[in-house]
Amino acid sequence: MIIYEYLSELFGSPVLASVIQSLFPLIFLIPFALFAVWLERKVSAFMQDRIGPNRVGKHGWLQTVADILKLIQKEDITAANADKPLFNIAPVLVFAGSYLAFAAIPFSSAYIGSSIDLGLLFIVAASGFVVAGILMGGWASNNKYSLLGAVRSAAQVVSYEIPTVLVILSVVMLTGSLSLYELSEMQTSSIHNWILFGGNAPLLQKILLIPFMFIGFIILYISSLAEVNRTPFDIPEAESELVAGFHTEYSGMKFAMFFLAEYANMFAVSAIVSAIFLGGYQSPFGYLGNTLGLTWLVPIEQFLWFSAKGLFFVFVQMWLRWTLPRLRVDQLMALCWKYLIPIAFVNLLIIGLIVLIKI
Amino acid sequence: MNIYDLIFYLFAAITVFSAFAVVSSKNIIYSAYSLMLTFFGVAGLYVLLGADFLAIVQLIVYVGGILILILFGVMLTNKVNGMPIHTEVTNLIPASITIGLFAGIILAFFVNTNWKSTQTEFPNTTIVALGKLLMNEYILIFELLGVLLLIALIGAASIARKK
Numbered sequence: 001m002i003i004y005e006y007l008s009e010l011f012g013s014p015v016l017a018s019v020i021q022s023l024f025p026l027i028f029l030i031p032f033a034l035f036a037v038w039l040e041r042k043v044s045a046f047m048q049d050r051i052g053p054n055r056v057g058k059h060g061w062l063q064t065v066a067d068i069l070k071l072i073q074k075e076d077i078t079a080a081n082a083d084k085p086l087f088n089i090a091p092v093l094v095f096a097g098s099y100l101a102f103a104a105i106p107f108s109s110a111y112i113g114s115s116i117d118l119g120l121l122f123i124v125a126a127s128g129f130v131v132a133g134i135l136m137g138g139w140a141s142n143n144k145y146s147l148l149g150a151v152r153s154a155a156q157v158v159s160y161e162i163p164t165v166l167v168i169l170s171v172v173m174l175t176g177s178l179s180l181y182e183l184s185e186m187q188t189s190s191i192h193n194w195i196l197f198g199g200n201a202p203l204l205q206k207i208l209l210i211p212f213m214f215i216g217f218i219i220l221y222i223s224s225l226a227e228v229n230r231t232p233f234d235i236p237e238a239e240s241e242l243v244a245g246f247h248t249e250y251s252g253m254k255f256a257m258f259f260l261a262e263y264a265n266m267f268a269v270s271a272i273v274s275a276i277f278l279g280g281y282q283s284p285f286g287y288l289g290n291t292l293g294l295t296w297l298v299p300i301e302q303f304l305w306f307s308a309k310g311l312f313f314v315f316v317q318m319w320l321r322w323t324l325p326r327l328r329v330d331q332l333m334a335l336c337w338k339y340l341i342p343i344a345f346v347n348l349l350i351i352g353l354i355v356l357i358k359i
Numbered sequence: 360m361n362i363y364d365l366i367f368y369l370f371a372a373i374t375v376f377s378a379f380a381v382v383s384s385k386n387i388i389y390s391a392y393s394l395m396l397t398f399f400g401v402a403g404l405y406v407l408l409g410a411d412f413l414a415i416v417q418l419i420v421y422v423g424g425i426l427i428l429i430l431f432g433v434m435l436t437n438k439v440n441g442m443p444i445h446t447e448v449t450n451l452i453p454a455s456i457t458i459g460l461f462a463g464i465i466l467a468f469f470v471n472t473n474w475k476s477t478q479t480e481f482p483n484t485t486i487v488a489l490g491k492l493l494m495n496e497y498i499l500i501f502e503l504l505g506v507l508l509l510i511a512l513i514g515a516a517s518i519a520r521k522k
Contacts, residue, residue, distance in 0.1 A: 015362050086392070117484040121415045128423030132395055135430050139388060147434065154427055161423070178486065 002110040002299065022113060025102040028307075033263040034064045040318050047322040074252035082249060083140040090137030091250065091257035097129030098261045101268040106181045107306055108281045110299035119180040120168050123272060124161060127227060130265070131157045134236070137258070138246035149245025152329065153229055153236030159336045160226040160233075166344035167220040170351040171276055174199055174209070180272075184280030191284040196277040201355075208354050215347050217277045219340055221313075224269035226336070228262065231321040235329055270313030271306070281306035367407055374400030391429050398422050412486045 003024075008017035038053065038061055045052025053060030078087055103126075104119035106112040116122060131154050138150020172178055174195065175186055186200060187193050196213050198206030226233040237245035247258045274280060281302035289297030327335065377396035384390045398421045405414035493501050 013362070015366075083388075086388070116411060117486060118411055118415050121412075121419065125415050125418035125423060128418060128427065129395075131427055132392070132422065132430070135427070135434065136392065139430075139434050151431065151434065154431060158424070158427055 004111075018114075021111075022103065024111065025099070025105075025107075025113065028107070029099075029102075029260070029264050029267070032267060033260050034068070036263050036266070036314055037064045037067075037259070039315070040321075043315070043318045044322045047319075068256065071252055071256045076252045076254070077249075079142060079249050081142045083142065086136050086140035087249075088254070090133050090140060091254045091261070093133030093136060094130055095133075095257050095261040095264070097126055097131075097133055098265040098268060100126035100129060101272075102264070104180055105268065105271050106184050106275065106280055108299045108302035109185070111303070112181050115179065115181045117177070117179045117182075120172070120178045120183075120272075120276075123180075123268075124165060124168070127157060127161065130261070134246050137250070141246070141249035143249055145242045145244075146246050146248045149236045149242045149248070153246060156229070156233060156236065156332060157227050159333060160223040160340075163219050163223045163336065163340040163344045164227065166341070166348050167216045167223075168276070170212075170216055170344075170348045171195060173348075173352050173355050174201065180275050180280065184275055184282060187279040187282050190286075191279070193282075194277065194279045194284075205354060205357075209351065212347050212351050212354070213277070215343065216351070217273070219344050219347070220276065221273055223336070223340060224273055225317065225320065226332070228265040228269055228317075230266065230317050232324040232327050233332060234321075234326060235332060266314050266317055267310050270317070271310045273313055274306070274309035278309055280309075363407065367404070370400045370403035370407065372400075373397075374404065387433055388430070391426065391433060394429070395422055395426050398426065410485060412489060 004017060004021055007021055008014045011017050011020070041063070042052045042059075044050075053063035056062040056066045078084055101123045103113035104116060104122045106115075134153045135150045138146040138148075138153075141147070171183075175183060177183055177186070183195070187195060191197070192206075193200060196210075196217055198209035198213060201209060229236045236242075237247075242248070247255060250258060283301060283305050287298050287301050289295060289301055374397055377393045377400060380393035381390045381397060384393060398417060402414040402417045405411075405417060
């Protein structure tokens with residue numbers, strides 16, 4: 001918010017300021033993706049009792065940079081029978097779709113791409129473009145593994161959107177706001193105001209709400225894992241059955257785009273989960289800036305808290321990936337339609353009742 | 360002409376050209392993806408009009424739901440059967456007569472309607488007013504639509520079910 005006002009004063013035009021401001025998440029994302037890919041390899045190595053990358057830089061921390069340099073130099077291969085225009089657009093569409101979600105994510109009280117009132121719905125809408133892009137890539141590759149992966153991915157994302165939206169609805173009933181910025185502002189700087197612990201509700205209502213908020217949180221986290229195609233829901237990529245799923249035919253920078261989009265998505269869903277339930281950018285206890293009397297320090301602290309929460313959930317995603325086996329297609333659908341959706345519906349009704357009775 | 364007019368023309372151009380591509384493309388997958396661009400352009404126009412909720416619901420329902428379903432159906436039938444689906448031009452004369460009549464009716468309404476143009480405050484958010492209207496004045500229609508959708512769901516499930 002402050003950054004936007006500063007930029008529009010600097011350039012004298014709100015449109016130009018919005019355009020420049022929209023590039024900020026990219027500055028955050030690229031180093032994040034480089035770090036997260038390295039972390040994923042290190043975490044998997046640790047879990048499997050290996051060492052992991054250790055040649056480039058200390059503890060191999062430059063390995064991803066080296067990999068990117070290699071990918072840039074690679075020949076850009078398009079399969080002979082692929083549908084060339086769609087094949088080339090697909091990685092861009094997937095990345096654009098996952099980047100779109102960052103427009104509504106509040107990084108700190110000083111920065112949010114767009115503080116629209118419907119941020120939560122907007123993020124749900126943005127995932128539609130990712131699905132369309134994945135289907136495009138899978139179909140244009142003209143490869144049966146790619147097509148199967150893409151179709152699986154679409155079915156999975158469309159199904160798991162329902163429990164996600166139901167949990168979001170139950171939170172909206174409690175807070176009365178769909179804006180992620182307002183949600184974060186509501187969960188002011190102490191841990192008991194987090195929506196996971198009933199938000200700003202009166203004490204008795206809070207105690208009643210806590211178990212159902214935890215159920216909602218777990219459902220949201222499970223379905224967010226499915227939406228980014230991570231293990232145990234990685235059947236769209238399933239390397240032991242589908243080679244690499246929808247991006248089997250991609251190489252070089254186009255493959256890197258898919259990879260970047262995947263990691264961007266991982267951070268986006270983690271950030272959304274933490275913004276909805278865990279206070280967003282708010283610190284669990286006070287701010288150093290407030291006690292020292294340095295108000296400019298507070299937004300920076302908030303940004304650090306926000307990235308720490310996001311990174312923690314990204315780490316949990318990796319942890320789950322290297323711990324759990326993959327679900328079968330029918331198990332995946334059964335989990336969503338027979339367990340998550342009914343539980344989310346009942347949870348929604350109960351939270352609605354608790355909010356209504358106003359103790 | 361200020362910058363918002365430029366943005367309007369950009370979205371209008373996206374909508375019109377992609378809608379043309381939907382009907383003129385020979386490849387049905389290209390048509391489906393052009394349809395996605397059309398939905399995107401229309402959503403952009405809604406945002407420019409201050410109808411933020413409508414824009415986002417447009418994206419959720421059409422891009423996230425209907426378009427994915429269309430693509431799903433087309434891709435499964437197109438590649439798996441090994442039969443390419445092509446669109447072609449047929450029934451040129453009846454089609455142009457019908458479309459001409461329809462365009463005439465729309466144009467007549469457009470010209471003859473007494474459009475109200477009052478200077479109002481640009482709405483900051485529409486969802487609160489929309490929710491109140493739906494839950495108070497239009498509650499019957501809202502509930503009936505809900506029941507209709509439920510019937511459609513039950514119908515789809517009973518058709519898909521193995522006998």
